[in-house]
Structures are given as structure tokens and as C-alpha cells.
Amino acid sequence: MDNPLISFLLKRDHLSPRELGILNALVQRQETVPVGTEIVAQGSQPDHSCLLLQGFAFREHFFRKGARMISAVHVPGDFVDLHSLLLGHMDHSVTAASSCLISRVPHGELRRLSHDEPHLWRLFGVVMATDAAISRKAVTVLGRLSPQARLAHLACELYLRLEVVGLASDHKFSLPAIQVDLADMFGMSTVHLNRSLQTLRATGALEWQGQEVTILHWDRLAELAEFDTTYLNLEDKPR
Amino acid sequence: MDNPLISFLLKRDHLSPRELGILNALVQRQETVPVGTEIVAQGSQPDHSCLLLQGFAFREHFFRKGARMISAVHVPGDFVDLHSLLLGHMDHSVTAASSCLISRVPHGELRRLSHDEPHLWRLFGVVMATDAAISRKAVTVLGRLSPQARLAHLACELYLRLEVVGLASDHKFSLPAIQVDLADMFGMSTVHLNRSLQTLRATGALEWQGQEVTILHWDRLAELAEFDTTYLNLEDKPR
DNA sequence: CGCTTTATTGACCCGAATCAAGTAGAGTGG
DNA sequence: CCACTCTACTTGATTCGGGTCAATAAAGCG
Numbered sequence: 001m002d003n004p005l006i007s008f009l010l011k012r013d014h015l016s017p018r019e020l021g022i023l024n025a026l027v028q029r030q031e032t033v034p035v036g037t038e039i040v041a042q043g044s045q046p047d048h049s050c051l052l053l054q055g056f057a058f059r060e061h062f063f064r065k066g067a068r069m070i071s072a073v074h075v076p077g078d079f080v081d082l083h084s085l086l087l088g089h090m091d092h093s094v095t096a097a098s099s100c101l102i103s104r105v106p107h108g109e110l111r112r113l114s115h116d117e118p119h120l121w122r123l124f125g126v127v128m129a130t131d132a133a134i135s136r137k138a139v140t141v142l143g144r145l146s147p148q149a150r151l152a153h154l155a156c157e158l159y160l161r162l163e164v165v166g167l168a169s170d171h172k173f174s175l176p177a178i179q180v181d182l183a184d185m186f187g188m189s190t191v192h193l194n195r196s197l198q199t200l201r202a203t204g205a206l207e208w209q210g211q212e213v214t215i216l217h218w219d220r221l222a223e224l225a226e227f228d229t230t231y232l233n234l235e236d237k238p239r
Numbered sequence: 240m241d242n243p244l245i246s247f248l249l250k251r252d253h254l255s256p257r258e259l260g261i262l263n264a265l266v267q268r269q270e271t272v273p274v275g276t277e278i279v280a281q282g283s284q285p286d287h288s289c290l291l292l293q294g295f296a297f298r299e300h301f302f303r304k305g306a307r308m309i310s311a312v313h314v315p316g317d318f319v320d321l322h323s324l325l326l327g328h329m330d331h332s333v334t335a336a337s338s339c340l341i342s343r344v345p346h347g348e349l350r351r352l353s354h355d356e357p358h359l360w361r362l363f364g365v366v367m368a369t370d371a372a373i374s375r376k377a378v379t380v381l382g383r384l385s386p387q388a389r390l391a392h393l394a395c396e397l398y399l400r401l402e403v404v405g406l407a408s409d410h411k412f413s414l415p416a417i418q419v420d421l422a423d424m425f426g427m428s429t430v431h432l433n434r435s436l437q438t439l440r441a442t443g444a445l446e447w448q449g450q451e452v453t454i455l456h457w458d459r460l461a462e463l464a465e466f467d468t469t470y471l472n473l474e475d476k477p478r
Numbered sequence: 479c480g481c482t483t484t485a486t487t488g489a490c491c492c493g494a495a496t497c498a499a500g501t502a503g504a505g506t507g508g
Numbered sequence: 509c510c511a512c513t514c515t516a517c518t519t520g521a522t523t524c525g526g527g528t529c530a531a532t533a534a535a536g537c538g
Contacts, residue, residue: 059375061379063384064465069378069379069382069383071375071378071382072375083372086361086365086478087369087372087472088469088472090469091375091376091469091470092375092379114357115357122325125325125353125364125367126326128371129322129371130326132367132368132370132371132374133322133330135371135374135375135377136298136310136331138374139308142381142426143310143381143423144308144426146525178483179484179486186382187383188526188527189527189528191486191487191526191528191529192527194486196526198486210484210485226302230329231330233327235327239325386494417516418516418517419516427494428495430495430519431494433519434494434518434519437518449516
């Protein structure tokens, strides 16, 4: 079994054999959860952080009137609530968007690591900081891009993030999100999302049928989304 | 001179005398910058992180067509680009919204700290994680709240964040943001922002004239904004 | 094959952008 | 001190994006 967190980190820095060993030890306790499972509950105070090994998950927030907002899409290799180690109660929930394989890492173990493994712990900081950078980007995308551009941006981002963990290649990847989910990622209605998706398809820059996304013209798509990879920190250098 | 970062951290955990000493040493190199200064430049690769001691700053992102998006408001005590230590190039800029007093902390010093001061470094993780939580919240606010509710949410959030560093009390605080800035925080037009602000004022929950914000009815305002303090992690406990 | 979920389309209306103009202060210089 | 100017705020008119409601098509699935 390979460990997508290692792929994530190797893309960004070097790992010593000892660090590799520790990282592999983190995924010993594996667990499979079905679609729709609330992996992390809003308001809870977890004693562990959850590493996503296979499948997709959504970071969700619910409003009083029942509206839902998806503030992040998690892919394999994401430590979906690493911040729960440092913070108190969860301000959001995480839900399995597909069947998922996860590993729950006790906070005690992580805290020990923060004492004994400065470099690895700094890399976990990179994990959190990258997650934060993605959130920041989501704010700007949400605020100032057209619906088509938002979709295009999501496609570009997911392609690169999935490529890192070997789940995207050849300009194709799959995303277990129905149109309601996509609408909730962008704070819009399903009807309008559907129409925006059609407009985007009409540009010919990508195909998007059900879960299968195929990028036909990366350059055009990136142009449309004003996509700039900087925020993903895909740079292998000492951290 | 007091150090607002210490106020920020003391609100969330205990600090040892040694840690207090280190934190005070961080703010020795002070610098005053005038309004409008680009404190941190998008695309740059800083060799230091910038701690805001006095004044306000905006995290900004510019688009091709010239549109601006403000993805965060920074208040005294914020380590505005602590993440630049871990990441590569800046994906956003930070601009002084008022005259600011800042301290630039060399990354070398921070890296040393990450080795020698596990607890303090973990607290710096709390700083980053709180910033990230605020970004996540911004996503949901932007996605699913009405303009009035967004403004109300901003008022609630800033009141609490400023209170921590002694800059808000008695239901009043001031914010050096003109309406164009507010519009750019929410991705809307100035005209519409102006009208939304008037609608909000008409509820009687707050007064907002120029830079002065007075919250008249916290409960009503929080209700309107569906405000929940969880994400600010205002809890004093071992981290 | 029926049933449920998902995707798509149409009609209608409201929210929000844009364009354009006008008002109010604050600062500046004669 | 007053005219001038600049910036911020406010208002009106118009247009268009996007939400809501409602119905229909398609696609899974038991």
C-alpha cells in the first residue's frame, strides 16, 4: 500500500528514511467508510486527525435555513483536519464524497512528533499552510470570478493536486461530485451551475460528464480561470 | 511597548517567561510604514515574516482585468505572512490599510525557533491555523450569506479579534476601510455595498459611519450573521 | 421494468452590476 | 475666508446575471 501523504510531501521537500518510516507508521490503522459518512463532525473536539488515503471528501458547513456550503474538496493525501490538533472544536465537518479509506492519527502521536521531529513537523506545517493557501484562493475565486471561471479553476486545481498523488494523468481525472455538490462549492443554485457548466463545455476547453473530467486545452482553461499554480506550492525545496 | 501577538497567544494558551522573552525579542526591529505601502509583495519570496504591531492591513489579490479582491483583514497581533516561512512564493500581497507599525522577523530566527521551541512553534501553528480558519469562514460567508449578513459577520469578527488585542471595547471599534475596500472584501460593486450597508444600518443592529463601527445589538447582529465564535478559537487551554 | 436520483430546460422575477449624476466633506491655495 | 478640488458617499435608471419554481428528460439501480 502506498501512502499518498508521502507523495504529497515528496513533491515539496526531501524526506529522510526515518521520516518515511514514521509517515508509513501513521497509516497503519486504516478504516474504510462508505459514501456520505461524516468523517469529522462540526462542533466535535477530536482526539485524532484524519488522513485521507483513498477517495474524496468535502469540507462542509451548514446554515440555519438548511443551506450547505462546501468550502474545500479533499483528495487522497490530504490531512483533512490536521488543524484539529491545534485548535479546539471543529468549525466544520468533513464528509465522504465517495467510499473512503482513512487513517485516524491520535493527537498524542502528532504532539510527540511535534517535539521530536522538527523537520517533519515543519512539513506538517506545509500541509496546513497549503490547505490554507487553497482556502485563500477559494475566497478570491468566489469573490471575483465568473461561474465558468470558477469551474475552470476547480478543474485546473484538482488536476494538479490529483496528479501529485497519481490520480490524474493524460488530462483526465474523476471527481465524485454531483451538480448539487458543485453548486454548493460555489454558493450558487443547481440550475445556474448546470447552465454555467454548459457554457464552459461550449468553450471546448474541457469535457465534464458525470464524474469524468477531461481537459482538452489546458492553456485556454487556465487562461479562462486566471489560474496560477503558485498557491499550490508544487516546488521541491528544503522547508 | 506592548506586544499584541502576546495578547493573541495569551488568549489561547499559557506562555512561559522564557517564551514571553522570545516573543518580545521578535519585535525589536520595528518599522513604520505609511498607508498604502505594499508590506508583502505578491510573487515575492520573502526571507522574513511580517508581524503587524499597530494599524490594519489587507491581504489583496489582483486580477487581470484590474479587479481587486481583499481576502483578509489583518489587525494588530497578526503574523500576516507567517506561512511564507514554509511556502515558496507569495500568492498574495499585503497592503497597509492605515499607517502601520510592523516588525520583520527573519526566517532564520523562526526556523531556529521551530527547532528549539516546540511549544512556541506549536503556538505559531495556532496562529496559522486560526488564520486558515478565518479564511475557511470567509469562504462560507461569501458563498451563502446575504450582503447584509456578510457585513454583520465582519463586524462581529473584527470586534472579537480587536477586543483580544485591546482595540475594541464598549461595542465600538474603528476600521480604516472605505466602501471600495468593503466592496472588494465581498466581491461586490461599491454601489451595491453602499445599499447593503444602508439596509444593515436600517435594522438598527449597528451604526457604521466612516471608520467607526458601533454594535448596538450584538445578539441581533450575530443572529443576522449566523455568527458562531468557534472558528476564532478564543479558548485558553494547553495547545 | 418501475423507481429514484441526477441532469436539463423554460418561465418568471429579484438581486446586483453598470452607467451616470449629484452631494458632502476635507484639504489647499489665493 | 472663500473658491477650488479631490475623495468618499449616495442616489437613480437601466440592464443582466442568477435565484426560484416547475416540469421534463435521462440515467442508475434494485
